[in-house]
Amino acid sequence: MVLAEAAHADRVLVLALLAGVALGCVLLWSHASERIRAFETAMAGSVRARSGALDMQMRVAIGHLEALRQRAEFFYAEFPSPEDVPNSSLLTAFLASNLQADPQQAYSLDRLPPPYLVDQIGNVVALPLNTIVQDPALSRPDPAGWRQEAAMAVQLLPLMAVTQKVLPEARGLVYASLSGMLVVHPWVESSQAHLLPQVGSLPAFVNAAPAANPEAKPIWTLSGPSGSLPDSAVLALPLTLQGRYAGALAVDMPIAGLREVLGAVTRVDSVLLLVDEKGAVITGSSRNPDQPVPDDVSALFKDGKFVDGTVSHGIFDNHVVVVPLKHAPWRVVYIAPAGASLLPILTDMLISVGGFLAALLVVVFVARRLMLRALAVRDMAAAAEREARDAAERALSDLRAAHDELDFLNREKTRFFSLISHDLRGPFNSMMGMTQELADHAPKMKPEDVADFARSVHEMARKVFELLENLLQWSRVQMSGTPFAPTIFPMREVVGDAIRDVASAAQGKEITILDAAGDRWVLADRTMILAVLRNLLMNAVKFSHQGGVVHVTSRALGDRLEVAVTDKGVGMEPAQLDLALRGGPKASRPGTQGETGTGLGLTLVRDLVLRHGGELKLESTPGRGTIASFTVPLSHDPAETRRLLSRAAD
Known part of the structure; x- marks a missing residue:
């Protein structure tokens, strides 16, 4: 009894399985037929689009021939008599x-x-x-x-x-x-x-x-x-x-041009042809080198008569699409071999079978969704943490930037005051020496000598004031970009002023300063160039030996004048030379008699020379001395220029 019921259950299972297979085959065939129709529709649409492009070119050609014909007819209408031509x-x-x-x-x-x-x-x-x-x-x-x-x-x-x-x-x-x-x-x-x-x-x-x-x-x-x-x-x-x-x-x-407009086929086993009204092939394209373009396609149609549209299905017979042209007695014929549509159909069938198998993965899918949700919550928390960390880093970066800016401003302030103290020390030392001389010997001095000393002190005070103005202007240039005020003046005058400013320090070391700068005129800010020369001469005196000689020379380099201050002092090692160009307190070193400085003089010189579009150069050999040079724009004597212009006008 149990065996009979088991056999009956087996028969029912087999019948159900056969019914399911039959139903699946029906569904697959229906789906395959639908895909065949979609394939044929898409292919026919592609052929019609190519035919339309070819037809449009022929229409344009006909239209331009019509324009030529109308022009000829209009000429005869405009000039009907030969005498009117x-x-x-x-x-x-x-x-x-x-x-x-x-x-x-x-x-x-x-x-x-x-x-x-x-x-x-x-x-x-x-x-x-x-x-x-x-x-x-x-x-x-x-x-x-x-x-x-x-x-x-x-x-x-x-x-x-x-x-x-x-x-x-x-x-x-x-x-x-x-x-x-x-x-x-x-x-x-x-x-x-x-x-x-x-x-x-x-x-x-x-x-x-x-x-x-x-x-x-x-x-x-x-x-x-x-x-x-x-x-x-x-x-x-x-x-x-x-x-x-x-x-x-x-x-x-x-x-060949018509074939290019028609385009190439996309399938290796297909051909795209342009044929005349009798079925003879005009041109065509094929991607299969073993399948040349045929000469005639009339055999594909019953009694050799064309049937426009889709001629046959592509599973057991050739898939043929025929599209007539409107502006030529020709047709575009696309031929795909039997079974051309099987590959996409089989692909779809496999996809359908895969749908049945997808049901088995539902549980896995649900579990995966739950896992993804948990991971998403974790990722959201991590993203929030990263965002908070990024915000904190940005705030810290802003604080660091603000700190760096304040530190820079503080350093600039310190640097500015150091520059003032450095460049004012020399003139004030001279003034203090002269006033001390007056204080000690005024009762014994003649009135005219006292007056001469007073004039010298006044002149030094005036130059100190000008230097202070120049330093303040330089600080404004450094901080806010205020432009300088260049004028035309002879370089010899500024060199002479600078030599007089450092004369006291030079006399103290019995150093001779020789002026060979010449009488060339320059276009520059006078007070700035005076500060440049004063700093370079003070450095030359500082590092020269007792009884030494300092030379001031110049030479023209194109449209610029190079001014050089040369000493025969202690010179500098390459490392010291690089440190001097960078500037700062560490760049300062004592002179030959223990003179001290801030190390910022060359920094001031370099910045002022740059304002004139020039460059500060230092050449030094240990034990043989140093050459410090800079360039400024050359100019002409205004009086000489006016004289030449007056002569040219006469």
Whole structure:
């Protein structure tokens, strides 16, 4: 009994399994059919888009030929009588090519009149009259009518040039007339115009004639080497002037250009073709080198008749899409082999089967979601902690920046006062020495000597005041960028003032200062340059030996003057030289007699020289001395300049 029930349960399970398999197959087939239809719709849409692009190019070509035809018709409407036709340089040059109307001589625009160039405009060539007489398809009007048609032809040349720019893929534009005239663009010499001898029998123009084209529609004519696909498509448009067929306008479109517009196929096993009304292939593309483009596709259709749209499904038969063109008697045909759509369908089926398996992962998914939620809470807490830490770091950074700024301002303040004390010490020492001399010996001195001492003290006080003004101005420049006030003055005067300012210190060490600065004029801030020279001379005296010599020289370097202070003192090691250029208290070292300083003098000199666009240079050899030089802009003596200008005016 138990075994029977188990067997019954097994049979029910098998039946249920078979029913499920059958239902799954039905669902999969329904899904596969839907995917096939979507594949066909997408492929048909892609082919229609490519056909539309090709059709648009043909429409543009037809539109420009229509514009050329309208221009020719408008010319005859504007000048219906040959006597009304105006002259033009192109018409005159064309008729002048056969000025005597020699029936044995052809006409041409081989020699274009100014300002026309061969790369800007085309050519007009015509057969000799004797050749016209021998060709029954051609006839030339009387001289007046011939001149009228020639005038219309040269009127087409500029418009053809514009059309060529709009249709860069076109190989050329042609107007072939029954009068044996040929208008071509781009320009070719008449001897190279290979179409001229056969102007009356060209296939494109024969097909456009009223006998073959009574409705005067645009006509497409294919040409190419025998036994291969065409390489050229000529679009011809008949031209009727004053009720008679005059010829045809044409544009030569290379097949390669049409193939580029059509585009390449994306699938290796598919082909995209452009075919004519009989099914012959004009051009096409294929990505499979073992599958060349076929010559004819009419065998794919019953009785060789085209069926526009999607012809067949792509599982057991070829997938074929046919889209007719509106502006040419051709069709775009896309062919995909049987089974081309199987791969995407099988992919979708696998996705569907995967959906069943996804149900088994629900529990894992739920557990994962819970875990992700816990991780998200943890990440949010970590992000909040990072944000708080970043805020604290930003606040600390702001505090450090504020501290650094305050520290910088404090250092600048200290530096400023150190500079003041450094540069005022020398003049005040001199003043104190002279006033001490007055205090000790005034009763014994003559009144004129006392007056002389007083004048010297007053002069030093004045210079100290000027130096103080200069230092204050330098501090403002350093702190707020206040510009300095340059003037024109002779360098010799400032050098003399600086030598007098340090004369007391130099006499104390019996040091001789030789002035060889010359009489050149400079454009600079006088008080700043005085401070520069005073500092350099004080340093030279400080580090010179008893009884030494200090030289002040200058030389012109282009538009600048280099001033150098040279001593034969103790000199500096390279490390000491680098430290002196950096400045600061550590840069200070005692002189030859123990003189002390703040180490900020060269810093002041460097900054003041930089204000003049110059550079401070130090060259030193231990035991042999130091050369300190700087540059300032050169100028001219104002009095000499005024004298020369006055002489030039006279």
